[in-house]
Amino acid sequence: MVSNIKKLAQLRALARLRQDIELAKLARLTAEDQRIADQQSDLRRAAHAVRHEAPLSALEARLQDRFGDWTERRLDRLQANRSALQPVIAAQKDQAARAVGREDVLGRLGDQLAQDLRLTQHRRS
Numbered sequence: 450m451v452s453n454i455k456k457l458a459q460l461r462a463l464a465r466l467r468q469d470i471e472l473a474k475l476a477r478l479t480a481e482d483q484r485i486a487d488q489q490s491d492l493r494r495a496a497h498a499v500r501h502e503a504p505l506s507a508l509e510a511r512l513q514d515r516f517g518d519w520t521e522r523r524l525d526r527l528q529a530n531r532s533a534l535q536p537v538i539a540a541q542k543d544q545a546a547r548a549v550g551r552e553d554v555l556g557r558l559g560d561q562l563a564q565d566l567r568l569t570q571h572r573r574s
Contacts, residue, residue: 454562454563457559464548465552468548470548471549472545472549478537482534485530485534489524489528492527493520495520499516500517
């Protein structure tokens with residue numbers, strides 16, 4: 450039974466590593482999503498500021514229009530990137546949840562085996 454506890458401890462250590470890896474992947478993906486959302490917010494603020502400034506010349510008016518067009522294209526690209534990232538994040542959440550669950554189950558099994566071993570040793574003494 451002691452060897453089973455050692456094997457289970459090794460499995461749990463591997464499960465912890467896997468859990469750390471999966472959670473780190475999820476954190477990276479979530480940070481990337483937030484980075485894109487921040488870029489979108491910054492662009493929207495900049496576009497809003499430019500739209501509400503009266504142009505001083507025809508050239509400035511054209512520049513404002515071009516900036517508005519560029520901002521819209523950039524926002525569309527960022528939204529496409531963010532939309533493509535959502536299913537990846539969802540899949541990674543599932544992977545992370547499985548890894549956390551696996552580590553939890555192995556921990557409970559280890560605790561149960563250790564308790565069974567203590568009871569068995571107590572009965573023998």
